[in-house]
Amino acid sequence: MAEWFEAWFDEDYARLYAHRDAEEARLAVSRALRVAPELGEGPVLDLACGAGRHLEILRRANPLAFGMDLSSALLRMAPSALRPWLLRGDMRALPVKDGALSGICLWFTPFGYFSDEQNHALMLRLGHLLRHGGVLVMDYMNAELVARTLVPEDTLERAGVRVLSRRAMEGDRLVKRMVLTHLDTGDTREAMESVRLYHPAALQEMAVRAGLRLRSVMGTYGGGAFTEDSPRWIGIFERAW
Ligand SMILES: C[S@@+](CC[C@H](N)C(=O)[O-])C[C@H]1O[C@@H](n2cnc3c(N)ncnc32)[C@H](O)[C@@H]1O
Numbered sequence: 001m002a003e004w005f006e007a008w009f010d011e012d013y014a015r016l017y018a019h020r021d022a023e024e025a026r027l028a029v030s031r032a033l034r035v036a037p038e039l040g041e042g043p044v045l046d047l048a049c050g051a052g053r054h055l056e057i058l059r060r061a062n063p064l065a066f067g068m069d070l071s072s073a074l075l076r077m078a079p080s081a082l083r084p085w086l087l088r089g090d091m092r093a094l095p096v097k098d099g100a101l102s103g104i105c106l107w108f109t110p111f112g113y114f115s116d117e118q119n120h121a122l123m124l125r126l127g128h129l130l131r132h133g134g135v136l137v138m139d140y141m142n143a144e145l146v147a148r149t150l151v152p153e154d155t156l157e158r159a160g161v162r163v164l165s166r167r168a169m170e171g172d173r174l175v176k177r178m179v180l181t182h183l184d185t186g187d188t189r190e191a192m193e194s195v196r197l198y199h200p201a202a203l204q205e206m207a208v209r210a211g212l213r214l215r216s217v218m219g220t221y222g223g224g225a226f227t228e229d230s231p232r233w234i235g236i237f238e239r240a241w
Contacts, residue, residue: 005113008191010073012180014051015159020108025053028107028139028221028234033061035216035223036135036236042102045129047091048110052078058105059085068094091122098128105137112140112196116172119196120206127210130239136212138235142219143199144228146174160184172196200226200233212237 033039040062046055049067051074058065059082068087069075075086089095092114104126112119126136147169155164162181167174176193198206204214215238219230226233 003113004192004194006070008193009050009069009071012161012189012191014074014077015161016163018159020053022053022056024221025107026057029054029057029061031218031221031223032105032137032234032236033058035218036103036137036238038133038135038238039065039103039105039137042131043100044103044105045094045096045101046105046107047094047126048106049078049086050074050108052082052086054105054107055082055085092118094125094129096129099131101129101134102131103135103137104129105139107137107139109140109195111138112198113194114196116196119198120209123206124210127207127212127239130212132239132241134239135215136207136235136237136239138203138207138237140198140203140233140235141174141195142226142228142230142233143197145230146197150174157183169197170194200235203233203235207235207237211239211241213240 042064044062044065046058046065046067049055049069052067055065055067056079066085068089070090072088075088078086130136150167153166155162160183162183164179166177173194174197178191179188180191181188214235216236217226218224218234219226219232
């Protein structure tokens, strides 16, 4: 059976998350470029780039930026001008040489999808792919806030789809089980997300083991300070050795 992350990131995901849009990406990328100007030069990978909303903005500053994602459905939605700069593949098998990248961005939580062992291995690999002084942007959930404000069940309608979502912590993972109904046809399907909820200290420890040093933390895409109520935990790391 397919893993949840192979099955879920398709047209329905894109419909339901359409509010995660180009404007949010513009804010995030312009802020990140200020904190990490390294993203503006040399090969930079937008890892799990989806339909390329961040990549499109980043490429205005850096013509060597490229993206990779597993979902052919999302990659097909990318603007045609991005096509030559998009790869399809699994982040656990990155076709990039060690030390080749000036930067890697993981926008909007594409981390924590695998087992602890695989998540740690991925972080180590990301560290190795960066050149000395290269930067990693890890845009992740604020784990404390998520655990504190978890809504066990709700229903929403967006873009012609009704979604019943049930959320729970299952061990260390935040699991969301969804039933989607297309309102025009009545067709239903199930989908899920299961993300390891890492606290900032755990992410940092993993990154340090990968040779990375924390340069800066933001709690919002606009560069707001991180607090216990911040919507995001955005760590910007640099390769220390
Ligand atoms: C929450 S979305 C974020 C997409 C994009 N960064 C954005 O902000 O719009 C997570 C992305 O991770 C991708 N993904 C999931 N598992 C993956 C894997 N094993 N390798 C590469 N990409 C993966 C999905 O296809 C999806 O595009």
